[in-house]
Amino acid sequence: MDRIAQIHQMLEKNPKDNFLRHALALEYIKTGDDSTARELFEAILNEFPDYVGSYYHLAKLLERTGETEKAIQWYEKGMDVAKKAGDRHAYSELQGAYEDLTT
Numbered sequence: 349m350d351r352i353a354q355i356h357q358m359l360e361k362n363p364k365d366n367f368l369r370h371a372l373a374l375e376y377i378k379t380g381d382d383s384t385a386r387e388l389f390e391a392i393l394n395e396f397p398d399y400v401g402s403y404y405h406l407a408k409l410l411e412r413t414g415e416t417e418k419a420i421q422w423y424e425k426g427m428d429v430a431k432k433a434g435d436r437h438a439y440s441e442l443q444g445a446y447e448d449l450t451t
């Protein structure tokens with residue numbers, strides 16, 4: 349069974365497990381299915397905006413697909429959430445990617 353199928357199987361038991369949903373999105377990126385990955389990241393962040401880890405990956409995906417303005421918006425949202433959560437590491441990663449994109 350491939351990793352995507354394994355994660356789907358695990359999600360049947362706990363469909364709102366953000367760690368698994370995030371991992372699934374990353375697997376879809378590996379297969380080149382950016383559309384499905386994007387849907388998963390956006391679903392996570394719309395339902396659980398405090399899930400800091402998905403901001404970076406969604407913004408990177410958008411950056412890679414040429415949606416620069418949307419990427420910037422997600423980086424900014426992520427930095428705000430990371431700052432409020434006191435997550436310096438996530439904030440630093442988001443800020444670095446944001447600055448690379450905007451300077």
